[in-house]
Amino acid sequence: xxxxxxxxxxxxxxxxxxxxxxxxxxxxxxxxxxxxxxxxxxxxxxxxxxxxxxxxxxxxxxxxxxxxxxxxxxxxxxxxxxxxxxxxxxxxxxxxxxxxxxxxxxxxxxxxxxxxxxxxxxxxxxxxxxxxxxxxxxxxxxxxxxx
Amino acid sequence: xxxxxxxxxxxxxxxxxxxxxxxxxxxxxxxxxxxxxxxxxxxxxxxxxxxxxxxxxxxxxxxxxxxxxxxxxxxxxxxxxxxxxxxxxxxxxxxxxxxxxxxxxxxxxxx
Numbered sequence: 001x002x003x004x005x006x007x008x009x010x011x012x013x014x015x016x017x018x019x020x021x022x023x024x025x026x027x028x029x030x031x032x033x034x035x036x037x038x039x040x041x042x043x044x045x046x047x048x049x050x051x052x053x054x055x056x057x058x059x060x061x062x063x064x065x066x067x068x069x070x071x072x073x074x075x076x077x078x079x080x081x082x083x084x085x086x087x088x089x090x091x092x093x094x095x096x097x098x099x100x101x102x103x104x105x106x107x108x109x110x111x112x113x114x115x116x117x118x119x120x121x122x123x124x125x126x127x128x129x130x131x132x133x134x135x136x137x138x139x140x141x142x143x144x145x146x147x
Numbered sequence: 148x149x150x151x152x153x154x155x156x157x158x159x160x161x162x163x164x165x166x167x168x169x170x171x172x173x174x175x176x177x178x179x180x181x182x183x184x185x186x187x188x189x190x191x192x193x194x195x196x197x198x199x200x201x202x203x204x205x206x207x208x209x210x211x212x213x214x215x216x217x218x219x220x221x222x223x224x225x226x227x228x229x230x231x232x233x234x235x236x237x238x239x240x241x242x243x244x245x246x247x248x249x250x251x252x253x254x255x256x257x258x
Contacts, residue, residue, distance in 0.1 A: 024170050031169065031199075049199065049230045056169055056201045105239035110216045115209040118202040118238045125237040 014041075014081035022063045022073035030055050030077070041081055043147050050126040051088065054143050057119035058090050058099070066094030066139070085128070086145045093138035099123065099130070148172030150179045159257055160187035165196040168204025177207055184211020188220040189257040195226035200234045212244050225253045 018033045020026045031052050038048040059075060067073045078089040101124045124130060129144035148166035155161050162183055166172050183190065192208065212222040224246045227235060235241055247253035 028171050031167070046230055052169075052199065053201055053234065060170055060201075060203070105237070108242070110209075110222075110243035111213055113209065113213075113243060115206045115213070116202060118205055122202060122234060122237055125233075 016079040018077045018079075020059065020075045020077070021071065022067040022075060023071050024060060024063055027056065027059050027063065030059060033077075037079055037086070041086065041147070043086065043145075047086070047145055047147050051086065051143075051145055054123050054127045054145075055088060055090070057123050058141060058143070061099070061119055062090070062092045062094055062139075066092055066097055081147075084146060086147045088143045088145075090141045090143070091135070091138060096134050097139060098132045098134070099141065101130075148175045150176045152179075152183060155191070155254075157189065157254070157258065159189045159191055159254060161191045161193060163193045163196070167199040168197055168207060169199055169201050170203050172199075173201075173203040173207040180207050180211045181214070184214035187215055188218065190215050190220065190222045191225055191253055191257060192222065193225045194231060195228065197227060197231050200227075200231045202238075205234070205238055205240065208244070209240070221257050223247055223253045223256050225250065 016037060018030065020029065034048060034052050034055065037043070043051070055077065059077070062075055063069070073093060075090065075092050080087040080089065099120050102120050105118070105121055127143045128146045131142040133140040148164070148168065148171070151163045153161050160183060162180070164176065190212070208224070215222050222244050224235065224244055226248050227246065232246060235246060245256055247256060
């Protein structure tokens with residue numbers, strides 16, 4: 001298993017990094033990290049909620065589908081405080097996967113609706129920008145939030 | 148994430164959720180939610196103390212609601228906070244599981 005690490009928010013560079021391994025349990029470290037950033041950079045509660053939601057959806061998707069539940073793979077989340085916004089750059093070394101924007105949710109009947117599969121819909125609803133890049137050996141997703 | 152339940156008049160089962168319905172929180176309540184879903188006929192899910200809801204949490208709501216509905220029962224969601232309700236509405240959950248902020252209206256919807 002890869003070592004996990006977290007850098008504290010740096011007020012000078014306005015950057016921070018969270019290193020994770022590919023287990024759902026390790027994703028429990030994301031919300032406290034976002035909480036530290038929210039306190040350091042004064043995000044509203046709604047923005048903090050949106051960031052936590054989008055990161056949980058993206059990272060759990062990588063762990064469960066990108067790495068197919070295999071442990072020992074690395075994921076990184078880089079935070080960059082830019083003018084008027086917060087960027088979160090998620091990188092993995094999983095097979096290529098571009099998270100395209102899904103259509104509107106249509107559920108006419110509770111009994112026939114799919115219980116899951118809402119992650120991408122929530123991502124595009126709560127992030128202000130979503131940018132995908134295919135890397136030589138993985139994927140990079142940059143999420144932007146107006147702060 | 149905590150789970151509590153109580154029986155109200157009229158055969159209504161009230162489930163009170165408290166905490167974050169993230170991956171960890173949803174896993175913590177899934178079993179009890181499914182048990183309630185397998186037995187309740189009129190289910191009111193009190194969400195006013197749920198501070199976070201992700202797609203795994205949505206699944207924890209929809210699966211027991213489907214179990215209740217398949218037996219001819221009804222489910223309502225009560226008093227989610229704004230951002231949690233935004234998640235529910237982004238997923239169009241309110242179209243199949245009504246959301247109420249007034250308890251009398253919630254109970255009337257189950258009658």
